[in-house]
Each structure stands twice: as C-alpha cells, then as structure tokens.
Amino acid sequence: MKPSLEAVVKDYQNRLYAAAFSVCKSPQDAEDVVQDTLLQYWTQKKEFETEQHVRAWLLRVAINKAKNKTRTFFRRKALPLEDYMETLVFVSEESSGLFEAVMALPEKYRIVIHLFYYEDYTVGEIADILHITPGNVKTRLSRGRASLRGILKEAWEDDES
Incomplete structure (x- = not known):
C-alpha cells in the first residue's frame, strides 16, 4: 500500500x-x-x-x-x-510557556518529548523511529520531563515573586 x-x-x-x-x-x-x-x-x-x-x-x-x-x-x-x-498563536499563556520550555530542551530530549506527547507514539514505536533502545527512550523521556519540571518550576516561582 x-x-x-x-x-x-x-x-x-x-x-x-x-x-x-x-x-x-x-x-x-x-x-x-x-x-x-x-x-x-x-x-x-x-x-x-x-x-x-x-x-x-x-x-x-x-x-x-x-x-x-x-x-x-x-x-x-x-x-x-x-x-x-x-x-x-497559542490557546493559552500556559501553552506558550510549555512550548518555550520544550524548545529549550536539548535536541535528544526534545525529539522524544515531541513524539511521545504530541504524536502519541509509544516508547517502542519511538525506539523504532529513532533506532535506539526502548530503555534509552525511557531515559530520555525521564530526563526531559525532569528538565521541563525544573524550567517550569523556575518560571512559576518567578511569576509568584
């Protein structure tokens, strides 16, 4: 096909x-x-x-x-x-901030975050697409999420000040 x-x-x-x-x-x-x-x-x-x-x-x-x-x-x-x-154009200010935070990530984390959350691929499918192991995908997702948490936490704390 x-x-x-x-x-x-x-x-x-x-x-x-x-x-x-x-x-x-x-x-x-x-x-x-x-x-x-x-x-x-x-x-x-x-x-x-x-x-x-x-x-x-x-x-x-x-x-x-x-x-x-x-x-x-x-x-x-x-x-x-x-x-x-x-x-x-973003739906909300939070969407804009999240996009900026994702774009601030290193490329290897940014790609797996994009494929997992925006394209709805599974860990196994991402591993096949990127030609890496599923364990490596999980590691990159975990580290990417941790980086995002740090970036977003800093932004949130700055807004409260």
Whole structure:
C-alpha cells in the first residue's frame, strides 16, 4: 500500500513540520525538511504495510533530515526563538510557556518529548523511529520531563515573586 502524495500531504504535513521544527528551531529549515521528506516519499518505490508504517517512516525521514540540516556548515542564520514565538498563536499563556520550555530542551530530549506527547507514539514505536533502545527512550523521556519540571518550576516561582 502506498497512499497518494495528496493524501499524505493532507494528513501529515503539519505533523512533519512540527517534528522538523522541534529539531531545527527554524521555520524555514522545517519547511525545507517537510518538502524534502515529501519529495523522498514521492520518489520512493517502497510499499508500506499499514498507515502507521507510513506515518512512522515519514517522521523518521523528517527527523533525520532535520538533524542533517542542523549539522550543515553553511546553515542559514535562524530566527531567534523569541522572534518566532511572536508569530505563533497559542490557546493559552500556559501553552506558550510549555512550548518555550520544550524548545529549550536539548535536541535528544526534545525529539522524544515531541513524539511521545504530541504524536502519541509509544516508547517502542519511538525506539523504532529513532533506532535506539526502548530503555534509552525511557531515559530520555525521564530526563526531559525532569528538565521541563525544573524550567517550569523556575518560571512559576518567578511569576509568584
């Protein structure tokens, strides 16, 4: 099975962008990653077993391309996160603060947090996508949560002062 490119764009474009942005921290780079991922899907002769297989493959490709983009020597200057935050619309102030806290995490924690909480993947599925052990995923989730707790606790205590 291989869904049409139009169906894949409709169903996964926003998820791919969110995953790429969580790695790149740049809207332009994330858009490039999404386009590159969709182009690779379109040219790929691979047949997929299920809809979940398509989704996992697309996210794995997008995350790998985003990581490659952040490693390039001639990487464009990205907008500072604060400038980009002004262009986003959040449901509440807490959502905005949580997004900033997640984006402040190191990449390896940010990716697993994104896949677990925003994409609803299980630990095993994340391990398959990132090609790491489930134990490593659990460790990264635990450390990411601990970092988030610390960041959010500091922000909360600053607000009370």
